[in-house]
Each structure stands twice: as C-alpha cells, then as structure tokens.
Amino acid sequence: MSDLNKLGLAEARDALRKGDVTSVELTESCLKAIDDADALNAFVHKTPEIALERAKAADERIKAGDAPSMCGLPIGIKDLFCTKGVPSQAASKILEGFKPEYESTVSQQLADAGAVMLGKLNMDEFAMGSSNETSVYGNAVSPWRRGNDDAQLTPGGSSGGSASAVAADLCLAATGTDTGGSIRQPAAFVGITGIKPTYGRCSRWGIVAFASSLDQAGPMTKNVRDAAIMLETMCGHDAKDSTSAELAVPNFEAMLTGDIKGKKIGIPKEYRMDGMPAEIEKLWADGAAMLKDAGAEIVDISLPHTKYALPAYYVIAPAEASSNLARYDGVRYGRRAQLAQGDGITEMYEKTRAEGFGHEVQRRVMIGTYVLSAGFYDAYYNRARRVRTLIKKDFEDVFAAGVDAILTPATPSASFGLGEMTEADPVQMYLNDVFTVTVNLAGLPGISVPAGLDKQGLPLGLQLIGRPWDEGDLLNTAYALENAAGFVAKPSKWW
Template sequence: MGELTSLTLKAALDGLAAKQFSAAELTQAHVEAVEAARALNAYVLETPEKALAMARASDERRAKGAAGPLEGAPLGVKDLFCTEGVRSTAGSKILGDFQPTYESTVTANLWRDGAVMLGKLNMDEFAMGSSNETSAFGPVVSPWRTQGGNAKLTPGGSSGGSAAAVAAELCLGATATDTGGSIRQPAAFTGTVGVKPTYGRCSRWGIVAFASSLDQAGPIARNVEDAAILLKSMAGHDPKDSTSLPVETPDFPAFVGRSVKGLKVGVPREYRVEGMPVEIDRLWEQGVAWLKAAGCEIVEVSLPHTKYALPAYYIVAPAEASSNLARYDGMRYGLRVEGGNLTETYEATRAAGFGAEVKRRILIGAYVLSAGYYDAYYLKALKVRRRIADDFDQAFQNVDALLTPTAPSAAFSLGEKSDDPVAMYLNDIFTVTVNLAGLPGISVPAGTDAAGLPLGLQLIGRALDEGTLFSLAGALEQAADFRAKPEKWW
C-alpha cells in the first residue's frame, strides 16, 4: 500500500475518480503509515476508526454519484482546530481532555467536500514557537536528516506536525495556522508547500486563538496544485467570524500553470540581512533568475520599516495572547488544580497547565498592556504595524508580488536554540511582516543546502490576490524541479 501514500492529493483524487482504488483502501494505507511513523511524533491523536468510517461513507457517496471536490482524501488536522467529539488540546496540558461539541468552520468545510480525518497533528503549545519543541506532547522530529548525520532535526513550528506528516507521507495534506510564519517556515524546513492566505480568507471560528489579529488558517501540501485544491475548500465567508471577508472564493487550482509573462516581481532590499547564509542568498538569486526566465520583470523595492517588524510582532502577538489565554482558568473545561480559594485555584491551574514559552509570552503581553507601558510599547507597535502595511501598499503600486527567502536557514537540530528565545524568534524574520500587514504568502521548496536539507522561497502578494501567487509559485516549482525526499529511517 506504500505507493498509495506517495501520491499527490491531485493524483489520489484522480485515482479515486477512476476507481483505481477506494477511499477505504487509500485511508487504510495512510492509517498504517501513521502507525509505523510514531517515532516522528507528528500525530498527538490518531483516529483510525473515525477515518475508516468517513472513508466508507465517502465510497458510498461516490457510488451514488455525489462525490465532493475532496472526496475520500485522507488529511491531518493541526490540533489547534476544534473537531467535534475529538480531543482538541492546542498542544497544551491546560485543555486536558477537552472534546469540543462543535466543529471549526475550516474542518467542517473539508468534511463537507468529502475529506477524511486521520487524526490531530502535533504543534507548539498554543502555536507559540518556531521549532515544535514547546508542545506538551513532546517535540515533532523532522523526517529529514542531514547527509550522513542522524541528529534529530526540527520540522519548524508551530505547524511542525502538519509539515512533518505531509513530508513523511502520513497524509495527503494538512491544515495549519500561521500567526508569524507558522505555515511557511515549517514548509521551508520540510520541502513542502505552505500557504498563508489573506487575513479573513479562511474563518477563524473554532480555531483556538493565539493572536486574533494575526492568526490565519491555511494548508500544507506536497506541491502548489495540492495547496490550491485544499485552500479552495478551506476558504469561504463565515458569518460566525466577524473578521471573515464576505468575498467569493476563486478557483485557486485554475491559477496553477498559468503564464506569468509580464508580471512584475519585487525584491525587497531590506530582506538581505546581516549574517544570512550564502546558500540562502544564492537560492534567492536563483529564484530571481527562474522568474526572469519565465517572463517576469524583476524590480528592486524598498520596505523601509522591515527592521522594526520583529520587535513590533513580539509586542502585538503576546499582548493579544495574554488577553486570549485569560479564559483558561480551570473553571469550565480542561485542567483544574484545586487551591485554597478561587485565586489560588486560578494560579495553580495556570502554573501547571501552561508551558514555559506560553508563560513567557503571557507575561510579556501583560507587561506591554499595563498602565505604565501601554503607550510606550503596545501603541507604538500598532503604529509600526501601520507603517509596515503602508510599505507594502507602496510596493504593490509598482509590482504584482514580492520574492524573498522563507527562513534565514535550513532546519536546525532539536534543542539547538531552545535556550535562546531571541535566536528562536529570529526564525520569523522574513515571515512576520506578512501577518502584520494581513497579506497572503506562500513558501515553495526550491533547493537544498550543503547538508541536503530543504530550503524554501517565499512569494508575498496583494490582499486577496492568492491567484497570482499560485501562478508564480507554479512557475517557481516547475523551474526548481524540487524532487528531494527524506530517506525513510523511522
């Protein structure tokens, strides 16, 4: 059954339509792959019975001629998405054995279109992290290893389980979320494609909140076309989310493969940061050459406030997190540690339930929102955020998209940066600007470093112009012809 798990989503859907195999057979192959890959710790909860039941129902619908766009496709779900009757923890102890009585809009859209749920995927606790080491369930191990090495590498974060599962062929695609790079950076680290759509393109209803003005759901997939297929099903206006945009969802897969001749692509000069590895710079230049060869015009642009993006992000995101996470008090659901009185119960519950990184960000957030520092930090960060958005607006008057590296390095070893929060935060240097401005971004695998590890290129587009990004990403993908796969060791 191994060959079934190595199919792309599109190839699997075509095979199902041609009755070459059933949804039950396809799902069984993935269930077995997931069971055999527990060393990666990509799934925090496997749901084989549910998956096979959904697959059988899918086969019945197809037999009746009522197949949906994703009919029979086995997917993984990041554990930040609430799934009805299935434990949802956000990678934290504080939610305990929480089983939602409702389904997130994004996953409901996927099941509506016929997809099958294989289980819940590991992630950094409350999506706070860049290496998937803050999870209460332990770190995810990347399926990739350096050439000749056996050190355990990070798959990136916070959507590390999603990226590792797609790269290791443990699902045909996965849901993920991106608050500061949590879809694109893991995609770059694992040789997969990750899309962070425009803020408001996908509903946030039923997704455990980290930073509400930055969080956005998106897919991680094997290739650009698969990502487009998934996003088409995930997206859509939702009246239950006040930030959901009342716009039509385009036919994203139709944009993949379109000519990009005549498109103007900007290269931001501020993204050439000090100490950036030569191979990242070289890959960026190669990306420029590929797009030129495809008929694009390359223009240097300036995003002058980029240097303030990371500090602004690490004020805005923790501020919103400290507010959002105030609801976890042990009173209504999740973990509860009894104390002598109400205050002690709150304190004991939160002390036991939250991990170190989450506590750090809650404290930072509470500090920047406090009376004496609100103006000096939070208000100033919001002003910087506005300037960053203005920079993009200015750039997009002259170009159709921007090309940058996705991450400042390839995947690093687990434990390598966990003692240095600042070094960890610097992983988001090329990605946070996109979240602060609410724009769409996509990471495409474009090469490998000297140790054979994947490297990604990022394309950034105008708000609600994911279509152009899919066309450009398709051109990059075709030129890069990235075929490297992790050698199976698990």
C-alpha cells in the same frame, strides 16, 4: 497500487474518480504509515474509526457522481482546530481532557467536502514556537536528516506535526495555522508547500486563538496544485467570525497556468540581512533568475519599515495572547490544579495556570500583560500598532506601483537540531520569523515553495508574497517557480 500514502491530493483525486483506487484503500495506507511513524511524533490523537467511516461515505459519494475535489482524500488536522468529540488541546496541559462539542468552521468545510480526518497533529503549545519543542506531547521530529548524522531535526513550528506528517507521506495534506510564519517556516524546513492566505480568507471560528489579528489557517501540501485544491475548500465567508471576508472564492486550481509573462516580481533590499548564509543568498538569486526566465520582470523594491517588524510583532502577538489566554483558568473546562485546604479562587487561578502553561506560553503571557499594563500601553502596544500600519503601507505602496508579487527567502537557515536553540536565548528562536512576520502584520497572503537543498542535503524554501485577496495569482506565480525549481527530493526513511 502500493504506497498510496505517497500520492498528492490531485493524483489521488484523479485515481478516485477513475475508480483505480478507493478512499478506504487510501485511508488504510495512510493509517498504516502513521502507525509505523511513532518516532516522528507527528500524530498525537489518532482517529482511525472516524477516518474509515468517512472514507466509506466518500466512496459512496464518488460512486454517486456527487463529489467535490477533496472528497475521499485523507488529511491531518492540526491540534489547534476544535474537532467534535476528539481531543483538541492546542498541545497544552491546560486543555487536558477537552473534547469540544463543536467543529471548527475550516475542519467542518473539509469534512462537508468529503475529506477524511486521520487524526490530530502535533504543534507548539498554543502555536507559540518555531521548532515544535514547546508541546505537551513532546517534540515533533523532522523526517529529514543531515547527511549521515542521525541527530533529530526540527520540522519547524508551530505547525511542526503537520509539516512532518506531509513530508513523511503519513497523510496527503494537512491543515496548519500561521500567526508569524507557522505554516511557511515548517513547510520550508521539510520541503513541502505551505500557503498562508489573506487575513479573513479562512474563518478563525473554532480555532484556538493565539493572536486574533494575526492568526490565519491554511493548507500544507506536497505541491502547489494540491495547495490550490485544499485552499479553495478551506476558504469562504463565515457569519460566526466577524473578521471573515464576504468574498467569492475562485477556483484556484483553474488559475494555475504557469504563465507569468509580464508579471512584476519585487526583490526587497531590506531582506538582505547581515550574516545571511551564502546558500540562502544564492537560492534567492536563483529563484529570481527562474522567474525571469519564465517571463517575469524582476524589480528592486524597498520596504523601509521591515527592520521594525519583529519587535512590533513580539509586542502585538503576546499582547493579544495574554488577552486570549485569560480564559484558561480551571473554572469551566480543561485542567484544574489540586487545591489545598483554604485555597480560594485566586489560588485556583494561579496554581492552574502555573501548572497548565509551559514556559514559552508563560513568557509570552507575561510580556503581553506587561505591554498592555497602564504605564506601558502607549510606550509599547500603541507604538507597535502604529509601526504595523507603516509596514502595511510599505506593501500597499509597492503593490500600487504595479508589483504583482514579492520574492524573499522563507527562512534564515535550513532546519536545525532539536535542542540546538534552547531556552537559554529565546530571542535567537524568535529570529526564525524574520522573513515571515511582515506578511501577518500586513494581513497579506504568502506561500513557501521548496526550491533547493543546502550542502547538508536539507530543504530550503523561497517565499512569495502576494496582493491581498489575490491568492489565485500568487499560487500561479508559485506554480511557475515550482516548475522551474523542479524540487523532487524526499527524506530517506529512517523512522
């Protein structure tokens, strides 16, 4: 078999079990694809020795007949996950040279299941961004192009490296994290599947924190079945994370029947934004029609506090970030600035943080510190928290009324060119999260499924939002949508 890197997780797993292919062959195919794809800047720390060692161990395990689903499958790990002995920088200059002495719970669970780590993936610095343009490694680049235009496009953010690597078949799947849409938006931009599970479903231990009440890890895969397989391995209770839920993890793959007869799918009227492109509007209507044809009942719903979600998010997330990022000060690990004669500890903090943090991180730390300061705490932070409670209640009311899932667009547009939304107006960039942040504020599971192409030939995604802890049902609805949409487009290789 040639082009083994083009397989999905389920196909590769089945081929491994049959003995048609070995994990070493799969891994070597991916390592070659990675070496040929430096133009995408997706993999920023390559780990071929670790990969081949794990692949050999996986082959032994498969031979012995003791192999979980993920065993022997080559994947990429976002640079936000701490990986023992491997640089884990969160794409920031301030963590230069940091090689953790421990492994994040999620990457450990994947390793324990026999998954093969190919390397670390590019991302926005500290996961702050929607276009992967804030990384110390430089921009990650989408494998997609607009028609015959050779302008470089964003793979989305913050999990841009993960999105680009999966879409370009550099790995079979990848881990991502989602604080305000950082799995779902890049997945939509590059035509792959990305699921953010319920807050607490995956452990956050060992994942560099951005906003602790919003961050959640999830898989980025080539299709819904693969998302179900990988998510099951990533989930589970972890005593090291106080927000981790002590709930049994179901066999998500076994729940993929594609039967959604009688399911109620809500269409929120508040997501019909002014100026929404006609293509997104049409995609949304088509998605609803597909689910209806599959036997679901489509109902109009209202989520009245949606319009306050972005402002509330951009108060809460920077507030938590300013608190979390206070630990990066040049004292114990990471980068320390060169100090002048007579500089004290205050100068060390100031110079290290000024040098180590990029502009977007500095901007969010300053916003966060401002909204948490004595005179503004009630006016901003506490008010945003109250708004968050109302947003959560909107969803609770809809689900209590019998709605099983909610269908929305995943993004307000297709992928845009790198540099097209520059620093001149950061708010323009923040609007990319308009359909995704509510899900994080309410702690719900959400999945992005590729559903069509725009007139320039770029992927567009639809988002399904599910009930808390009901990822199995959500994945099954997504599976029905995927089958109906029949999205098979791939980027033409130019890199």
